[in-house]
Amino acid sequence: MTPMRFLPIFFATTTAAVAQTAVTVPNGYESLEGTSASRTPFGWSSGRVQYLVDGDQLCTTAAVVTELQFRLDGGNFNVDAPVAKSFQCRIDAYEVPVTPATMSATWTGNLGTATPQTLFDGVLAVPAAVRTFPYPNPWALTIPLQTPLVYLRANGNLLLDITVTGGSGDNWPADGFFFHATEARGEVTRIFEDAACSVGGSSLALDVPQVSGNGVVGANLTVNHVATLGGAAIPFVYHTLGVDNRQSAGVPLPIPLAALGASGCSLHVDPLLGALVPTANGGLSWPLPPTPAAVGVPLFTQAIGIDFASGALVPSRNAFQVRVGASVPPAGPAQMVHRSNYTTQTTGALSPSGYYGLVTRFVGAFQ
Numbered sequence: 001m002t003p004m005r006f007l008p009i010f011f012a013t014t015t016a017a018v019a020q021t022a023v024t025v026p027n028g029y030e031s032l033e034g035t036s037a038s039r040t041p042f043g044w045s046s047g048r049v050q051y052l053v054d055g056d057q058l059c060t061t062a063a064v065v066t067e068l069q070f071r072l073d074g075g076n077f078n079v080d081a082p083v084a085k086s087f088q089c090r091i092d093a094y095e096v097p098v099t100p101a102t103m104s105a106t107w108t109g110n111l112g113t114a115t116p117q118t119l120f121d122g123v124l125a126v127p128a129a130v131r132t133f134p135y136p137n138p139w140a141l142t143i144p145l146q147t148p149l150v151y152l153r154a155n156g157n158l159l160l161d162i163t164v165t166g167g168s169g170d171n172w173p174a175d176g177f178f179f180h181a182t183e184a185r186g187e188v189t190r191i192f193e194d195a196a197c198s199v200g201g202s203s204l205a206l207d208v209p210q211v212s213g214n215g216v217v218g219a220n221l222t223v224n225h226v227a228t229l230g231g232a233a234i235p236f237v238y239h240t241l242g243v244d245n246r247q248s249a250g251v252p253l254p255i256p257l258a259a260l261g262a263s264g265c266s267l268h269v270d271p272l273l274g275a276l277v278p279t280a281n282g283g284l285s286w287p288l289p290p291t292p293a294a295v296g297v298p299l300f301t302q303a304i305g306i307d308f309a310s311g312a313l314v315p316s317r318n319a320f321q322v323r324v325g326a327s328v329p330p331a332g333p334a335q336m337v338h339r340s341n342y343t344t345q346t347t348g349a350l351s352p353s354g355y356y357g358l359v360t361r362f363v364g365a366f367q
Helices: 002-011 105-109
Strands: 022-025 037-039 048-053 062-070 083-096 119-125 141-152 155-164 176-179 187-195 203-207 222-227 236-244 273-278 283-286 298-307 312-317 318-323 334-340 354-358 359-364
Touching: 037 354, 048 105, 048 354, 083 105, 083 141, 105 155, 203 298, 203 312, 222 236, 222 298, 236 283, 273 283, 312 354
Parallel strands: 334 354
Antiparallel strands: 022 359, 037 176, 048 155, 048 334, 062 141, 062 359, 083 119, 083 155, 119 141, 176 354, 187 318, 203 222, 222 283, 236 273, 236 298, 298 312, 298 318
């Protein structure tokens, strides 16, 4: 039961260009959960972020932005209980020659002699938010800019300098991203995790190794499994792969699986392909087509343990999203320098191995 030869049909789709009133950075993550999260700037009492966006992510020639939107993280810091809070917030925008690859940890070094546009300076109300399946969460935090951002692509890349003070609590992690700068790999994030999902004391957990070459075109997508045995045996695991985590056969996801005797478990993937393997194998590898058109296509995976003798079914307690990667490391769409509890420090934290930042929705007009 390994119909892998049909996998290339997943990628035989095209998209038509449409006029946009909103652009999500990184591109492609409007309806996909980000691969990381950030507690800065909205999860601390004070903080500073310099968020540098490659201008090609926003527009070809020009953009006028009236709102910035952020959403609660789902797949990473998903144990927090975000509550409403308020900050004193200032947001300045700059057009700079710095790129995501050349950004430094020094605030002034990134700004150079660029002239700021002050977009917001006042009290920012951050609402309480509730995580909602399927991920990603809604755009719960909207910042209406007091002065619209006017950005010209020819003038450089866009840098947002965001400072917040006077807040409270480490409890509003925003959806974020991390892309490795020197290794080609798929973009992996967890879209479901519930440790209470078990059957007869047995449980099944998946893992998608975040290593070089996994999940890239022309290679394989390796998904590992670990069975923890209680009362129910799990001699086989049926892995599934799909391209949708929002509905299955017209039914909204997730779908509770209590009817299968799996209380606390749920289906988070519309299964289009399946492969049955012995549990002792430890996992399986799905072959990915070599076509460049596959780059960026989202895949979703979940599994179920099976004991044919007893009829027991043990769904995996987690599910993953993998956005197919290119065979070479991509250029960074954005980069972020950040510091929690910021006062007057001259530097912030900068990822030494990749591109890290906030999944951000820019609302306005784009050319």
